Amino acid sequence: MAATQEALYRAHDLELSWSEASLPERERTKHVHRLHPYLGKFIPQLVETLLERHVREGGRVLDPFSGSGTTLVQALESGYDATGVDIAGFNALLARVKTRPYNLDALRRDLLWAHAEAEAFEPRGRYPRGASAYVRAWFAPAAAEELLHFGGLVEQVGSADALRVVLARSARSARRTAHFDLEFPKEPRLEQYWCFKHRRECKPVEAARRFLLRYTLDTLERIEAFAAVRADGCIARMLHGDARAIDLDGPYDGVITSPPYPGLIDYHEQHRYAYELLGVDERRDLELGRPARGTGRAAIEEYVDGVAHVLENARVSLALGGRMCIVVNDRRDLYPEILHRAGLRLVDRHERHVNRRTGRRAGEYYESILVAVAR
Numbered sequence: 001m002a003a004t005q006e007a008l009y010r011a012h013d014l015e016l017s018w019s020e021a022s023l024p025e026r027e028r029t030k031h032v033h034r035l036h037p038y039l040g041k042f043i044p045q046l047v048e049t050l051l052e053r054h055v056r057e058g059g060r061v062l063d064p065f066s067g068s069g070t071t072l073v074q075a076l077e078s079g080y081d082a083t084g085v086d087i088a089g090f091n092a093l094l095a096r097v098k099t100r101p102y103n104l105d106a107l108r109r110d111l112l113w114a115h116a117e118a119e120a121f122e123p124r125g126r127y128p129r130g131a132s133a134y135v136r137a138w139f140a141p142a143a144a145e146e147l148l149h150f151g152g153l154v155e156q157v158g159s160a161d162a163l164r165v166v167l168a169r170s171a172r173s174a175r176r177t178a179h180f181d182l183e184f185p186k187e188p189r190l191e192q193y194w195c196f197k198h199r200r201e202c203k204p205v206e207a208a209r210r211f212l213l214r215y216t217l218d219t220l221e222r223i224e225a226f227a228a229v230r231a232d233g234c235i236a237r238m239l240h241g242d243a244r245a246i247d248l249d250g251p252y253d254g255v256i257t258s259p260p261y262p263g264l265i266d267y268h269e270q271h272r273y274a275y276e277l278l279g280v281d282e283r284r285d286l287e288l289g290r291p292a293r294g295t296g297r298a299a300i301e302e303y304v305d306g307v308a309h310v311l312e313n314a315r316v317s318l319a320l321g322g323r324m325c326i327v328v329n330d331r332r333d334l335y336p337e338i339l340h341r342a343g344l345r346l347v348d349r350h351e352r353h354v355n356r357r358t359g360r361r362a363g364e365y366y367e368s369i370l371v372a373v374a375r
Contacts, residue, residue, distance in 0.1 A: 015049055016352040016369065031073075031226040032098040035219060036169045038068035038091075039183055040265050042258050042327055046352075047074040050256050054323045054371060055080065059253030064243035064314045067267070069095030071256045072236040079231040083252070085243040087287055089280040090168070090271040092240035097165045097223075099236035104227060108220060110157035114150070114166075115216040118209060121149050134276045138188050143174045143208040150212050151277060162219055168274035169215045174208035175273060184269065242286055244309040250317030258327035259310070260288055262303040262334075263295040304334055308341035315343050315374050323347070326370040335370060344372040 028043045047070060055061055058079055063071035066084030072095055075082035082099075086092050123145035127136055135144050147167065154163045177185035180197040188204075195202035239246055260267065268275065268284035275282050284290065288306040293299040314324065324344060328335055339346060348371035 013350045013352055013369075016046060016350055017354075018043075018045065031229065032222050033070065033073060035098055035222055036068070036094055036165055037172065037182070038094070039270055040260070040267070041068050041070050044070055044074040044077075046327070047071050047256055048078055050325045050369065051075065051078050051080060051254070054325055055254030055256070059319075060251070062248060062250070062252040062255045062314055062317060063257045064248070064255070064310050065257045065259045066095055066238065067091055067258070069098045069236075069238065072099050072238065073226070076230045076234050076236055077226075079234060081234050082236045083239065083248065084236065085239045085241060085246055085248070087240075087242055087283050088267045088271070089240055089282060090274045090278075091267065092238050093161060093274075093278075093280060094165060095236075095238040097161050098226070099238065101235070102159075102223060102227060104224060107159050107162065107223060110159035111162065111166075111216050111220045114153050114157065114163055115213060117153055118146070118150055118212045118216065121146060121209075123149075123207070132276060134272075138175045138177075138273070139171075139208070140176060140204070140206040142206055146208040146212060147171055147174065147277065150208075162223070163216075164278050166212065166215045166219050167277060168271065169219075170208050170211035171273040171277055172271075173211045174205050176204040178202070184266075240281070242283075244306060244313060246313070248313060248317040251319035251322070252314075252317050253319050253322050255314050255318065255322070255324040255326075257314075257325070259307050261329060262289040262300060262332070263291050263293070264289065266291050300332065300334070304338055304341070307334075308338045311338065311342035311344060318374060321373070324372045326372065327367055328370060329365060329367050330370075339370070339372055343375050345375045346370060346372050 023045060033044055051061065061071065061075045061080045061082045063082070063084045066072060066086045068091060069084055072082040072084045076099060084095055086095070123142040126141050127144050128148050131144050131148065139147065147170065150167050154160045154167065157163060172182060175185065176188040176190060178189055178193055179195050179202055190204060192201050192203050267287060268282055274280060289303050293302065311324065318324065350369040352367050352369065354365050354367055
């Protein structure tokens with residue numbers, strides 16, 4: 001007989017393990033945390049708790065594997081300055097849009113103008129000249145026209161990056177793929193299919209307009225909501241580069257990060273539509289743990305060496321007594337060696353139960369939070 005959730009939680013840190021009832025989705029995805037879907041991010045409440053436990057109040061926080069910027073956003077809300085680093089160009093773009101300070105009047109003017117332009121645009125039902133092979137394969141003609149037209153609006157406003165995120169989010173939803181298979185679709189769907197999400201027959205998406213209109217307004221609403229709760233005077237920097245070698249400009253009072261798991265998620269392929277439509281700088285060959293490298297001995301050694309170098313660079317940037325909180329699922333027991341190579345010493349360890357709550361990825365797993373200091 002399987003253990004109950006109550007029994008599982010008795011063996012784990014209750015302040016770091018949340019049930020659906022105690023932490024509903026609307027709280028896990030508040031304001032800019034759901035500005036764009038991102039597979040593999042941790043929840044902001046975890047960052048909030050780790051900041052309270054391990055980083056001095058009002059200090060500086062670093063995340064060298066910042067992904068979509070969860071640590072940076074929550075640091076700003078909790079009253080900390082923060083710096084993030086990521087090798088994926090789209091991740092850096094998304095985190096900047098989430099965390100930069102805005103002139104809200106100018107942002108509203110720009111997004112409402114783009115909304116009106118998108119609403120008035122009438123597609124002709126054929127691919128625009130110059131549409132790439134990717135666009136022709138993954139989008140219906142009308143959807144391609146609407147997306148490329150919206151892309152043409154980007155450089156006409158000061159809030160260009162916010163519009164880029166709207167375009168990417170809309171493109172993700174408007175692809176010719178099953179509604180339940182938006183994370184890593186393998187090939188375009190051209191025919192009607194049985195939809196596991198809606199439990200009925202569905203057709204591939206033909207147009208992008210409704211997504212563009214919905215997400216333009218949603219982006220405005222979420223940025224405004226975050227502006228109302230972020231701490232005054234706190235700033236976040238997002239660096240696009242290789243955290244093994246980049247100048248991190250310390251010192252930092254703490255590090256909160258979650259390195260990629262080896263062989264699990266290709267963070268560039270996850271957002272391929274964004275790279276194709278936006279021309280974002282792509283550095284996938286430098287991505288640590290990329291599934292294309294596999295999980296053989298050589299790939300795992302490369303992963304261990306790469307993560308150790310990142311954490312070593314972060315360690316050098318720590319203030320005296322600063323702590324590093326590393327969120328991992330170390331089923332291969334790699335982190336004792338990684339911490340040793342990085343010049344770190346484990347001083348505490350929290351175990352948490354993670355309840356996957358939605359979609360076809362529903363289920364549960366376990367994570368450790370390794371708390372380390374410089375040796």
